[in-house]
Amino acid sequence: MTPHGTRAGEDAEDLDVEEVLALVNNSNHLPGPAERGETDSRRTSGRPDTSPRPDARHHATPWPEARLIAERAARSIARATRRRPVSVPLEAALGLTLAAPLDALTDLPSFDTSAMDGWAVAGPAPWDVRDDGVLAGHAAHEALTDGEAVRIATGARIPPDTTAVLRSEHGRTDDKGRLHATRDVVPGQDIRPRGQECRSGDQLLPVGALVTPAVLGLAAAAGYDTVTAVPRPRADVLVLGDELLAEGRPHDGLIRDALGPMLPPWLRALGAEVTAVRRVGDDAEALHQAVTRSDADVVVTTGGTAAGPVDHVHPTLRRIGAELLVDGVTVRPGHPMLLARITEEQHLVGLPGNPLAAVSGLLTLAEPLLRTLAARPAPEPYTLPLRDAVHGHPYDTRLVPVVLRGDQAVPLHYNGPAMLRGIAAADALAVVPPGGARPGQEAELLDLPWASGGIGVCFT
Numbered sequence: 001m002t003p004h005g006t007r008a009g010e011d012a013e014d015l016d017v018e019e020v021l022a023l024v025n026n027s028n029h030l031p032g033p034a035e036r037g038e039t040d041s042r043r044t045s046g047r048p049d050t051s052p053r054p055d056a057r058h059h060a061t062p063w064p065e066a067r068l069i070a071e072r073a074a075r076s077i078a079r080a081t082r083r084r085p086v087s088v089p090l091e092a093a094l095g096l097t098l099a100a101p102l103d104a105l106t107d108l109p110s111f112d113t114s115a116m117d118g119w120a121v122a123g124p125a126p127w128d129v130r131d132d133g134v135l136a137g138h139a140a141h142e143a144l145t146d147g148e149a150v151r152i153a154t155g156a157r158i159p160p161d162t163t164a165v166l167r168s169e170h171g172r173t174d175d176k177g178r179l180h181a182t183r184d185v186v187p188g189q190d191i192r193p194r195g196q197e198c199r200s201g202d203q204l205l206p207v208g209a210l211v212t213p214a215v216l217g218l219a220a221a222a223g224y225d226t227v228t229a230v231p232r233p234r235a236d237v238l239v240l241g242d243e244l245l246a247e248g249r250p251h252d253g254l255i256r257d258a259l260g261p262m263l264p265p266w267l268r269a270l271g272a273e274v275t276a277v278r279r280v281g282d283d284a285e286a287l288h289q290a291v292t293r294s295d296a297d298v299v300v301t302t303g304g305t306a307a308g309p310v311d312h313v314h315p316t317l318r319r320i321g322a323e324l325l326v327d328g329v330t331v332r333p334g335h336p337m338l339l340a341r342i343t344e345e346q347h348l349v350g351l352p353g354n355p356l357a358a359v360s361g362l363l364t365l366a367e368p369l370l371r372t373l374a375a376r377p378a379p380e381p382y383t384l385p386l387r388d389a390v391h392g393h394p395y396d397t398r399l400v401p402v403v404l405r406g407d408q409a410v411p412l413h414y415n416g417p418a419m420l421r422g423i424a425a426a427d428a429l430a431v432v433p434p435g436g437a438r439p440g441q442e443a444e445l446l447d448l449p450w451a452s453g454g455i456g457v458c459f460t
């Protein structure tokens, strides 16, 4: 939740997104095993692939490098455009990154508070119990004098000159109505003194902290109605393909659009605000219009990345003069994925149409891009041993759905590029190096958002 590295005492107004990023994890991010090329038995991953390949596509980027390029592309936007932090109401801030430190706007507690239901007592026992009582949220009670007690509720203000709070289960009233303690009373007991948790102005959380449900609660308790945060990058989704149905069963060579329903919540989990989902068919003109009219930070297309007669993504990018940063990645599935810079402020992620290939592109290119734009910390890389052997591609990294059982990753079947059955049951994707993996071999894992964060927390 907290950033890996933070600076104390930042002036919120002077911070922009790039600076927040620097605080989140720039200097402390350690490359994962795959980024270091360690899981790659042929030592081809993590550096340009110079080995001879029968199907060499010279421009294909090694998988670890593709992720770094996507991250760097986002950093260059932050630098070029100085995306400014925004003030966000608490109810809309879940999942954002703080762009200003959360400094207490009040002492907490803001008054001396009773920690228990019972009596506020003054001086030694026995005590005469006053007729009135003190409830939470009510006006201050007048001062007590020694030998007096007053009924008090948890959370109520402590009357001036109170010695201690006596819990209701520790008090006994005699036949004259006087209150006695059934155990020793220590001065100050069960009183939460004003400022016990913090003083007004204390830093509660630094720049770069992720706004979780607990942070929302803390911010509210500390007096905030809004927080200063990095805005979510806006993403438009363009779904290509004339063969796609929006409802009903597949028929007559037509299939259901699986990506339209899947991508928006997944993109939100990666930190984006999804501003539009458009179906543009296999119409080059419609794609051109949709891309050039989009003012989102990231345009995500699905399908049309290959070289078929109606694969319009590359021609459209050429037509608008976009710069291809990644044009194919040495990863299976998903190798035709691409990343292009459309303008200084706008990128396009081209996901292949095969649904698991699209997931691969999402996690390879969209995840680092959106995470960096949202100034979220990079997840800590980790590995687990694979329970079973996994076939490898001869040259490319494979991403394979796995479930986590104990301290092992169990590879799932139904992991073909056109299948979602494996990923729908998965906790993570295992990064399998070229050549494959033996049983017991450590594999880097990419957590899926529902496994690491829970639906309610991260799919906001």
Ligand SMILES: Nc1nc2c(c(=O)[nH]1)N[C@H]1C(S)=C(S)[C@@H](COP(=O)(O)OP(=O)(O)OC[C@H]3O[C@@H](n4cnc5c(N)ncnc54)[C@H](O)[C@@H]3O)O[C@H]1N2
Pocket: 239, 240, 241, 243, 244, 255, 256, 257, 258, 259, 260, 302, 303, 304, 305, 306, 307, 308, 311, 333, 334, 335, 336, 351, 352, 353, 354, 355, 357, 417
């Ligand atoms: N000659 C070659 N053909 C192909 C290659 C290649 O290297 N040379 N690569 C294959 C690979 S790998 C992939 S992945 C696909 C990528 O194709 P596109 O990105 O152009 O996607 P489409 O052709 O439009 O569709 C591929 C496949 O996916 C289905 N699809 C598309 N959109 C959706 C959707 N929203 N929901 C469900 N399914 C979708 C589509 O019907 C096709 O079956 O290219 C290979 N070809």
Ligand code: MOO
Pocket: 332, 333, 334, 335, 336, 352, 354, 356, 357, 417, 418
């Ligand atoms: O990217 Mo493709 O899915 O490898 O078939």
